Structure formats: structure tokens, C-alpha cells
Amino acid sequence: MALGQYHKADSVLHRMDPRFKLVIAVVYMLVIFLANDAAGLVLVLAFLGVAVSLSGVPARLLVSGLRPVLVLVVFTFVVNLVFIRSGEPVVDIGPVSVTTGGLSTALFMATRLLALFVATALLGFTTSSVDLADGMEGLLAPFERFGVPAHELSMILSIALRFIPILTMEKDRIMRAQSARGADFETGNVITRFRAILPVLTPLFMSAFRHAEDLSTAMESRCYHGKEGRTRVKVLRPAARDWYAVAALALLGAALVALRTGAL
Amino acid sequence: MPIRFDHVTYAYPATRGGAQPALVDVDLTVADGEFLGVIGHTGSGKSTLIQHINGLLLPTTGRVTVDGIDLADRTARREVRRRVGLVFQYPEHQLFADTVAEDVAFGPRALGLPAGEIEQLVITALERVGLDFCEVGHRSPFELSGGQMRRVAIAGVLATRPGTLVLDEPMAGLDPVGRGAMRELLRTLHHQGLTVIMVSHDMEDVAALADRVLVLRNGAVFACGTTSDVFSHHAELREIGLGVPRAALFAARLAARGVVLHAHPLTVEALADAIASACTSHREVG
Numbered sequence: 001m002a003l004g005q006y007h008k009a010d011s012v013l014h015r016m017d018p019r020f021k022l023v024i025a026v027v028y029m030l031v032i033f034l035a036n037d038a039a040g041l042v043l044v045l046a047f048l049g050v051a052v053s054l055s056g057v058p059a060r061l062l063v064s065g066l067r068p069v070l071v072l073v074v075f076t077f078v079v080n081l082v083f084i085r086s087g088e089p090v091v092d093i094g095p096v097s098v099t100t101g102g103l104s105t106a107l108f109m110a111t112r113l114l115a116l117f118v119a120t121a122l123l124g125f126t127t128s129s130v131d132l133a134d135g136m137e138g139l140l141a142p143f144e145r146f147g148v149p150a151h152e153l154s155m156i157l158s159i160a161l162r163f164i165p166i167l168t169m170e171k172d173r174i175m176r177a178q179s180a181r182g183a184d185f186e187t188g189n190v191i192t193r194f195r196a197i198l199p200v201l202t203p204l205f206m207s208a209f210r211h212a213e214d215l216s217t218a219m220e221s222r223c224y225h226g227k228e229g230r231t232r233v234k235v236l237r238p239a240a241r242d243w244y245a246v247a248a249l250a251l252l253g254a255a256l257v258a259l260r261t262g263a264l
Numbered sequence: 265m266p267i268r269f270d271h272v273t274y275a276y277p278a279t280r281g282g283a284q285p286a287l288v289d290v291d292l293t294v295a296d297g298e299f300l301g302v303i304g305h306t307g308s309g310k311s312t313l314i315q316h317i318n319g320l321l322l323p324t325t326g327r328v329t330v331d332g333i334d335l336a337d338r339t340a341r342r343e344v345r346r347r348v349g350l351v352f353q354y355p356e357h358q359l360f361a362d363t364v365a366e367d368v369a370f371g372p373r374a375l376g377l378p379a380g381e382i383e384q385l386v387i388t389a390l391e392r393v394g395l396d397f398c399e400v401g402h403r404s405p406f407e408l409s410g411g412q413m414r415r416v417a418i419a420g421v422l423a424t425r426p427g428t429l430v431l432d433e434p435m436a437g438l439d440p441v442g443r444g445a446m447r448e449l450l451r452t453l454h455h456q457g458l459t460v461i462m463v464s465h466d467m468e469d470v471a472a473l474a475d476r477v478l479v480l481r482n483g484a485v486f487a488c489g490t491t492s493d494v495f496s497h498h499a500e501l502r503e504i505g506l507g508v509p510r511a512a513l514f515a516a517r518l519a520a521r522g523v524v525l526h527a528h529p530l531t532v533e534a535l536a537d538a539i540a541s542a543c544t545s546h547r548e549v550g
Contacts, residue, residue, distance in 0.1 A: 176320050177358040180350035181420060182342070182374035199370060202360035206406070 005065060006128045011056035012241055013126040018135025020242040024249055025123045031249070032112050032119075034256040041111055043259075047252050048115055048122075057125045062118070065125070069117045073110050080106035133158030138236050151227035159215070167208060174203045267294040267317060267348075267428065267459075272326035274312055274483075285324065286312040288484040294461060296427075299454050301474030301491065302463045305505050309483035310463045311353075314430045317461065318348040330428075346375055349426035353433045355417030356410065364390070364408070364416050365401040371424045389423040390416075392456075393449060411442040415449070428459040435469055447472055471495060471509035471530035479506070492528040511535035 013021070028047070035044045052062065086101030127135070133154040140150035175185060178199045185196050269292040275285035287309045294300050304310050315321040316328050319335040330348060333340045352358070361367035368386045377385070387397045393415040400408065405416050414434075421429065434450065435443050450473055454460045464470050470477060470491065477494040479487040481504050487494055495501070495508045498516055507513075511529045515538065518525065525542055529535035 173352070174358050176315070177350075177352045177355065178370075180318055180320060180345065180352070181371040182345055182424065183370075184374065199358075199360045203358050206359075207357060 005124055007057050007061060007125040008128075009056040009126075011054060011126065013051065013055040013122070015239075015241070016126075016245065017236055017238045017242045018127055018131040019138040019236060020238060020245060021123060021127060022132075022135045022139060024245055025119055027249060027253075028119055029116055031253050031256060032115050034253070034260060035112070036108075036260060040256050040259050041108065043252060043255055044115055045111070047248065048118055050248075051122060052118070055122055055126050057122065061125070062121060065121045066114075066117055073113050073117070076113055077106045077110040080109050129158050129161035132161065134232075134234065134236060151230075163208075163211065166211065167204065170207050171200065171204055174200050174207075266296060266331065267461075268292075268327075268329045269313075269316070270327040270329070272316060272323040272328060274316065274321060274324050276312075284482065286483050287316075287323075288482070289326070290483075290485055292478065292485065292488065294428075294459060297454075297457060297459055299460045299473055299475045300462070301470035301477045302461065302480065303465065303467070303470055303477060303506060304480035304486070306465075308480040310480055311432055312483070313480065314350065314432060314461065314463060317428070317430050318345050318350050320350070342375070346424045347426050348428045348430060349421035349424065351418055351421050351429065351431040351434060353436055354414075355421070356405075356413035359405040359413060359417060359420075362404060363402050364395075364405050365397065367405050367416060368420045368423050371420055375424055377424075385423050385425065386419075389419040392422055392453065393419045394445075395419065411438060411445065414438070414442075414446070418449075422453075426458075428461065429453060430461045432463045433465070434462060435464065435466060443469075467495070467507050467509045468531075471511070479504075492530060495530055496528055 032044055035041045052059075081098055081102050082096055084102035084105045085097070085099050087099045087104075089097050089099050090103060091098045123132075136157060137150050137154035140148055140153060144150050175183075179185065183196060183199060185193070185200075188196070269290050272287055272290045273285050274287040290309075290313065302310050302313065312321065316323060316335070317330070319328075319341040322328075322336060328335045330344045333344055335341055335344060359367050361370065365383075365386050368389055369382050372382045372385050386401070390397045390401065395412065395415055400412070400416070405413055408416065418431075418434075431450070435446050438446060447469060450460060450462065454473070460473075462470070462473065474491050476489065477487075477491050478485065479494060479501070486504060487497065487500070495512045498508050498513070501508055508516075509530050511532050511534060514535055515525050515529050518539075523542065525538040527534065527538045527541075529538045
């Protein structure tokens with residue numbers, strides 16, 4: 001997924017307080033489901049469009065980041081198209097018939113899903129893993145008094161994110177080494193392919209443990225001992241732009257509610 | 265089995281069309297039974313080069329053939345992978361099986377050799393790297409020492425009886441004793457008739473083992489010749505950030521001070537011989 005594929009740039013979205021960005025992204029994803037007609041959908045997409053254009057993330061990058069989930073979007077579209085049988089029939093192809101109801105639901109679901117993915121990707125592209133972990137820690141901080149280990153959780157998150165590219169590289173290296181010994185990862189049925197993964201998985205786990213060991217030694221030797229007494233280089237402080245974003249989202253939410261209740 | 269690189273250029277997919285390719289017009293022949301050392305700066309294309317030898321990477325332009333088999337041919341690639349054994353850097357990191365014997369058997373099994381043959385292949389392969397099947401065969405590879413694990417990994421590659429062994433930095437991370445033992449192992453394997461191609465950044469190792477040296481720079485062949493010939497070009501090698509063996513350097517310093525040795529020593533042993541014979545002949549003249 002888009003997490004961990006940070007695109008370095010200097011945009012309003014990049015400079016935003018990560019706590020605000022996280023909350024806004026999550027609330028936006030919920031708000032998407034308030035839209036149940038064309039006008040609502042246009043508003044939802046317009047909000048996203050503005051965010052994308054402010055983000056400084058090249059469209060090409062965004063599209064390539066979404067390629068893996070496109071399958072899911074297309075699948076959703078097709079399933080809704082084929083299985084929903086309300087409204088007037090549009091086309092009839094043998095056992096499959098497409099109705100107006102099916103078509104509109106399919107369009108709605110696929111668009112919502114796409115907006116969901118774009119929003120997540122945008123968050124990933126504009127927020128470094130360090131910022132993301134900081135934001136999460138900031139948001140969890142109030143729950144610390146109830147025993148939620150906010151600092152530890154965010155440290156785990158940032159380490160996990162940091163290691164995704166490293167372990168990916170390692171996986172490629174091991175796969176090459178085993179192919180050189182005649183391993184075949186490309187042919188065969190599900191079972192043979194699954195068995196072919198074992199000679200990759202075991203060394204990969206070994207290397208993950210090795211990395212964990214090294215990292216913990218490195219952290220310990222720099223006197224890391226958890227949150228107690230730790231100060232920050234970057235202290236999170238909301239700026240005007242963060243409140244503008246909240247206002248924009250509130251406006252979107254209000255407009256969608258108004259559309260739903262027929263006030264608009 | 266001669267290995268031919270016919271004007272090979274390779275660009276990694278991500279940089280294709282843009283930046284500098286990883287290999288530029290490499291033309292190279294490795295003869296049967298040869299020991300070729302490959303040296304060059306980090307990022308000079310050494311690792312890219314060796315991955316071409318068994319088709320893990322395919323040239324963007326140009327051709328690689330092993331024994332006349334073109335590696336572009338998918339079905340032939342499997343056969344070439346059996347003939348060319350590739351040992352990556354830190355090969356012990358790719359061990360995975362429950363026992364040493366199982367791990368070494370992985371290659372022959374993947375190539376579909378008959379089960380009856382495999383055990384003999386495993387025994388022989390372990391023996392060739394100086395390990396006893398009865399002693400370590402049933403043990404977990406993860407409880408061996410670092411040097412032994414590396415030997416097991418090399419045995420895993422030797423198990424398919426390749427005619428050529430390609431190694432990427434086989435000495436990396438070994439202590440002096442392990443280093444010496446690895447040198448001895450590679451020398452023995454070479455004397456048994458294997459063609460060996462070794463990537464190294466240690467000039468001493470290359471000088472001690474290789475017949476011929478290939479110097480890469482920015483993906484192109486900077487120099488290729490006999491070991492003593494290549495290492496006689498001190499200034500050029502220094503210019504591209506590479507050293508020469510200490511013995512060669514010592515001989516050059518002696519020459520600069522007026523003591524010319526009648527050989528080009530590359531190892532400490534050869535240097536001692538050359539100095540000794542120079543002293544003897546001097547005494548005879550005197």
C-alpha cells in the first residue's frame with residue numbers, strides 16, 4: 001500500500017501537522033460514505049482534487065502507487081454491475097443483465113473506493129514515516145493515562161515502516177541467490193509455488209531477527225530507554241493551514257449532510 | 265566452458281533511458297580453467313557483471329554465451345545455471361533448511377536430479393569444502409560458526425557440479441584465519457579444474473589467487489590482463505581509487521631507491537624470494 005512510499009517535496013500538505021493530517025484523512029474517509037448522489041460525489045472528489053493539486057505529488061506517481069489496488073476497484077465495479085438488479089435493464093448478455101440500478105451502484109462504489117485509496121496514498125506520499133509516527137504518538141498521548149503505550153506504539157510503527165524497503169531489498173537478494181541454485185518461482189501450481197517460497201522465507205526471517213538485534217543494540221548504546229525524559233527535535237504545533245483544512249472538511253461534511261437531508 | 269561477453273550493455277530498468285548504464289560495452293572471454301579476479305570501485309558494475317553469467321540479469325544489448333549457449337534462451341538458462349555456480353556476498357545468509365545436508369541438496373533437487381544421486385553429490389560437495397558429511401550433515405546450519413556456514417553455502421552451490429564458480433566477495437567479514445582458509449579452499453577448487461571468477465576489493469586476495477584480472481570502472485572495462493601486468497600499473501589504478509598489492513608497492517618503492525628486482529612480486533612470499541635472490545646475486549658479484 002501507499003504507506004512508506006513518501007514523496008519528498010515542499011508543499012502545504014507536507015508542512016501540515018501530521019496529527020491533523022491523520023485525523024482529517026480518517027474523517028474524510030468516513031465522510032465519503034455520506035455522499036449518496038451525483039452532487040455529493042462531485043463534492044467529495046473536488047475536495048480530494050484540491051488536496052492532490054496542493055500536495056505537489058506528480059499525478060504519474062499517484063497513479064503508479066494506485067496500480068496494485070486498481071484490481072480491487074475494477075472487481076467491485078464488476079460485481080456490483082452484475083449482481084444488483086434494480087431499476088430498468090440496460091443490456092442483456094445471456095445470463096448477465098445490467099440494470100440502471102446496478103450501473104449507478106457500481107459507479108458509486110468504485111468511485112468511493114478510489115477516493116478512499118487516493119486519500120490514503122496522499123497521506124503516505126506527503127507524510128514521512130517519522131512524521132506519521134509522531135502524529136500517531138501525539139494523537140494517542142491523551143490515552144496514556146489509561147495505560148496506552150503511545151510512545152512505544154509509535155516507535156514500533158516507525159521502525160516497521162522504516163524496514164519495509166530494507167526487507168524488500170533483502171527478499172530480492174535472497175530470491176536471486178536461490179534462483180542461482182535452480183529455484184523456480186515462476187512456474188508450477190499454487191502448492192509448488194508456496195513450497196518455493198520457504199527457501200526465501202526462512203533466510204528472510206533470520207535477517208529480520210539479525211536487523212532487530214543490531215537495531216536494539218544501536219538504540220541501547222545511544223541510551224534509548226523509552227519515553228521517560230525524552231525531548232523532541234520537532235515539537236508539533238498546529239498552524240493556520242491546519243485549521244483551514246479542518247474548516248474545509250467541516251464545510252464538506254455539512255454540505256453532504258445538507259444534500260442528504262434535502263436542505264440543499 | 266568458455267564464457268563470452270559480446271559487447272554487453274546493461275541498464276537497470278529504473279534508470280533505463282536516463283542515467284548511466286550499469287555495464288557499458290563489456291567484451292570479455294573467460295577461458296576454461298582460468299581464475300579471473302574482478303576488481304573495481306563500489307558501483308563499478310562488478311555485481312551486475314557476475315549476475316549476467318548465469319542469466320539472473322539479461323543484457324540490454326549484446327550477448328552472453330556460456331559454452332556457446334546463448335543466455336537469452338529461457339530453456340537453455342536452466343542448463344547454464346547448473347553449469348555456472350553463483351555464490352553471492354554473505355552466502356550464509358541464504359541458508360534455510362533444517363539440516364546442512366538438506367540445504368546442500370536444495371540445488372540438485374531443484375534441478376530435478378534423481379534422489380539416489382543426490383546424497384552422493386551432497387557428500388562430495390561437503391568434502392570439497394572441507395566438511396565431513398557424517399559430522400555436520402545432520403546438524404542445523406544455524407548452529408555452525410560463520411566460516412563453516414559460508415562453506416556449507418558454497419557446498420550448496422558446488423552440489424550441482426558446476427564447471428564454473430562465480431563468487432562475490434567470498435572473504436567479506438571473515439577473520440584472518442577464515443580468510444586464509446577460504447583462499448586455500450578457492451585455490452584447491454581451482455586446481456581441481458574449476459573455472460573461478462572472483463569479485464573482490466582486496467588486492468592481496470586477487471594477487472594471491474587470480475591468473476588474470478579484470479578492472480571495471482563506471483561499468484566499462486578499464487583494464488584486463490595478467491595479474492602481474494595489471495598490478496604493474498600503480499599510478500592508473502590509484503587514479504581510479506584502487507590499490508595494488510603491498511608486495512608490488514614495496515618492490516616499486518625499492519626500485520625508486522635504486523634496487524631493481526628481477527621479478528614482479530605480488531605476494532609477500534614472492535617478494536621475499538625476489539629480494540633474497542637479488543641479495544645473493546649481489547653478493548656473488550661483490
